[in-house]
Amino acid sequence: MFAMMNEAKTPRRPAAARYRAPAVLKAFRLLEAVAAARGAVTLSELARRLGYSKGTLHGLIGALLDCEALCESPRGRGYAIGPAVVELAFRSRNFFRIVEQAQPVLDGLRDRIGETVCLGVLSRTRGLIVATAEAAKPLKISAPPGTSIPLLAGAVGKVFLAGLPRARALALIREQGLLAYTPQAITDRRRYLEELEAVRRRGFAVDREEYLPGVRAVAVALGSPAGLPLALWVVGLAETMDEPALETIAAEMQGAARRLQEILARNE
Amino acid sequence: MFAMMNEAKTPRRPAAARYRAPAVLKAFRLLEAVAAARGAVTLSELARRLGYSKGTLHGLIGALLDCEALCESPRGRGYAIGPAVVELAFRSRNFFRIVEQAQPVLDGLRDRIGETVCLGVLSRTRGLIVATAEAAKPLKISAPPGTSIPLLAGAVGKVFLAGLPRARALALIREQGLLAYTPQAITDRRRYLEELEAVRRRGFAVDREEYLPGVRAVAVALGSPAGLPLALWVVGLAETMDEPALETIAAEMQGAARRLQEILARNE
Secondary structure: OOHHHHHHHOOOOOHHHHOOOHHHHHHHHHHHHHHHOOOOEOHHHHHHHHOOOHHHHHHHHHHHHHOOOEEEOOOOOOEEEOHHHHHHHHHHHHHHHHHHHHHHHHHHHHHHHOOEEEEEEEOOOEEEEEEEEOOOOOOOOOOOOOOEEEOOOHHHHHHHHHOOOHHHHHHHHHHHOOOOOOOOOOOOHHHHHHHHHHHHHHOOEEEEOOOOOOEEEEEEEEEOOOOOOEEEEEEEEOOOOOHHHHHHHHHHHHHHHHHHHHHHHOOO | OOHHHHHHHOOOOOHHHHOOOHHHHHHHHHHHHHHHOOOOEOHHHHHHHHOOOHHHHHHHHHHHHHOOOEEEOOOOOOEEEOHHHHHHHHHHHHHHHHHHHHHHHHHHHHHHHOOEEEEEEEOOOEEEEEEEEOOOOOOOOOOOOOOEEEOOOHHHHHHHHHOOOHHHHHHHHHHHOOOOOOOOOOOOHHHHHHHHHHHHHHOOEEEEOOOOOOEEEEEEEEEOOOOOOEEEEEEEEOOOOOHHHHHHHHHHHHHHHHHHHHHHHOOO
């Protein structure tokens, strides 16, 4: 299960690729700042947040407006993410087809285990939920598409890092830190690496109230069957997701993960 | 209805903004080429399609891999759109919340008029469907999210261009051309501009088998209530969407458009 992810994440790049177009890196940092702001963000706010000169910002914003990666907010109060970004995401390997094809599998899994099921895309810093099947009970965890969690919080990060070469996992841990979201969070680097070993052996990761008190989760990696690194996870209240339940859920998830991988690989 | 779109589309930019970071423009052309290819695309294919030198491509691809706007395909056969683009789109003004909030209005409109209803984001070149409510009849037009049509094809382009200043509309027509998709398509520039005048007067645009034989459509502009230029359109078979039906549909659509604008403006 982890082989595909390893391949996708340890690119062999030609020596010539050492040069990186610096304006492109800056442009994406700018787009991230705009997306993080939610509302429209002004040029002076961007200058403050990013520390770029006004000249650099003018050049970047001009280019991003030209290719519609940015647009001006309807009331002229600043900039927002533009239609080109939405279009790229939608056209990317028929992204919506992925969500559409995954939904019945998520619904089926939810019906069998009775907890909320999420499908997420993993980036370097976050796990982004792109489809969910919510538990059909009054007291449940709700996680609508668009919600994202820090990558190293809970089960998702563990399952993702377990699929990476040790050096790359360590680099991500150093970069982002193991934060004490709750008293249960694993903040000791050695203990965390041991946990990753256990995840590799078992094929799934568990979060025992490590990100949110009272909440447990199980995560399974899907590799990149459709080009994007994906993971499946189940979130529920600690009260119902006790130790025997965790085992049953993990077994059901592994079946669902195989079905998802088969369905999504057909998209390639 | 068109005022907001005009504002969003006629940016006043400071003189300093005349400089455009050329690497950023090239990077987005590269991302577009990758998205258009659907499957993974190799470096030599990109060099052929874009006409960039291998050195330029290495620098751009290196930067885009670093910020995860590109990723390597699982089997190492080339590049695909990466998680950062999907994340930007999802986080952009709660994009999924827009779709979620719009869906009940689309469903209600579909139930009243019995034809397929689409919500689309408009970019410089295409109308991209992001949500649909399909007609509940056996013979219907199906337009799943992710589908896009050329901007100047049919009703969507007309309603979009009618909201732009004449000079900008003309520039888009020159750039993309008025193609003869069907014998009914308006390919004469003067007749097309007269049609835009009629759209401005009526507040909606009609396509009478101008893009697909046997298919008619009505479109209404929504401005950019959530930061992205949006339009609502209804597509159906010419047989059921006759002249009296077009009038009724347009009237129902204008009510739905106002509701959508109110709901989405609350997101701001």
